[in-house]
Amino acid sequence: xxxxxxxxxxxxxIIVTYNSSSSIEACxxxxxxxxxVEIVVVDNDSKDGTAALLKERFPSxxxxxxxxxxxFGRACNIGVAASSGSFVLLLNPxxxxxxxxxxxxxxxxxxxxxxxxxxxxxxxxxxxxxxxxGDRPTVVRxxxxxxxxxxxxxxxxxxxxxxxxxxxxxxxxxxxxxERADWVSGAALCCRRQAWNDIGGFxxxxxxxxxxxxxxxxxxxxxxxxxxxxxxxxFHQSGVSFAGNVNYxxxxxxxxxxxxxxxxxxxxxxxxxxxxxxxxxxxxSWGHSLL
Numbered sequence: 415x416x417x418x419x420x421x422x423x424x425x426x427x428i429i430v431t432y433n434s435s436s437s438i439e440a441c442x443x444x445x446x447x448x449x450x451v452e453i454v455v456v457d458n459d460s461k462d463g464t465a466a467l468l469k470e471r472f473p474s475x476x477x478x479x480x481x482x483x484x485x486f487g488r489a490c491n492i493g494v495a496a497s498s499g500s501f502v503l504l505l506n507p508x509x510x511x512x513x514x515x516x517x518x519x520x521x522x523x524x525x526x527x528x529x530x531x532x533x534x535x536x537x538x539x540x541x542x543x544x545x546x547x548g549d550r551p552t553v554v555r556x557x558x559x560x561x562x563x564x565x566x567x568x569x570x571x572x573x574x575x576x577x578x579x580x581x582x583x584x585x586x587x588x589x590x591x592x593e594r595a596d597w598v599s600g601a602a603l604c605c606r607r608q609a610w611n612d613i614g615g616f617x618x619x620x621x622x623x624x625x626x627x628x629x630x631x632x633x634x635x636x637x638x639x640x641x642x643x644x645x646x647x648x649f650h651q652s653g654v655s656f657a658g659n660v661n662y663x664x665x666x667x668x669x670x671x672x673x674x675x676x677x678x679x680x681x682x683x684x685x686x687x688x689x690x691x692x693x694x695x696x697x698x699s700w701g702h703s704l705l
Contacts, residue, residue, distance in 0.1 A: 533598020
């Protein structure tokens, strides 16, 4: 980017941390090379020294220390309210966004005036593709995606099979050109501030997970477009803040998933989802007991 995104435009980068001391330095370092952007870090009462590290090594970053872990969406809303850029980039602390990726997102928004939310191509540290976008969730789709995901992630994750599956299921898509999407991942999501204001930011009833899906669907409901831009590549190592506590992570995921379906599909469908979650957890426990 050579130090600038353009004199007529500013991008605010919002990062919410929680026990992110092992990853936040790698996240922030490439961002500090960019002029005409502001960086706001909101810390959800980390216990691993994240706050001290930020104050010592990154004094130029706007830092907001919270006294409790209030959740990702609510903390993001606080960060966005404290920023001023025409574009807002929400970035996970375990993600590394090269300057070129951020420039690509902003330039796309400048050329597509109805693009309210734009997502990136997420890859893991080794370069293998991660889920970057998705279709509007349904219970049937969630059930069918489980066996498909098992196959797609084990048989040549970026090869012909995955590309074939991706033609019919956005979760596994590997596009080469920008395309419209129902939703894009909040791990690295660029939102036009006007769109953010129209939507009202994240629904703070989501503690973590599915707030990005909800945000994108609400953007579409008020006339904004959601796009996935594969040329903007961001590296992501998910789950760092949970420190290997997979069971706790799953409980939060399932609870927010149920709230999403309750909100968008109603209580009957949410009950069906709850049953499907219980059956899936039982199946996993039963399978492990045979090993």
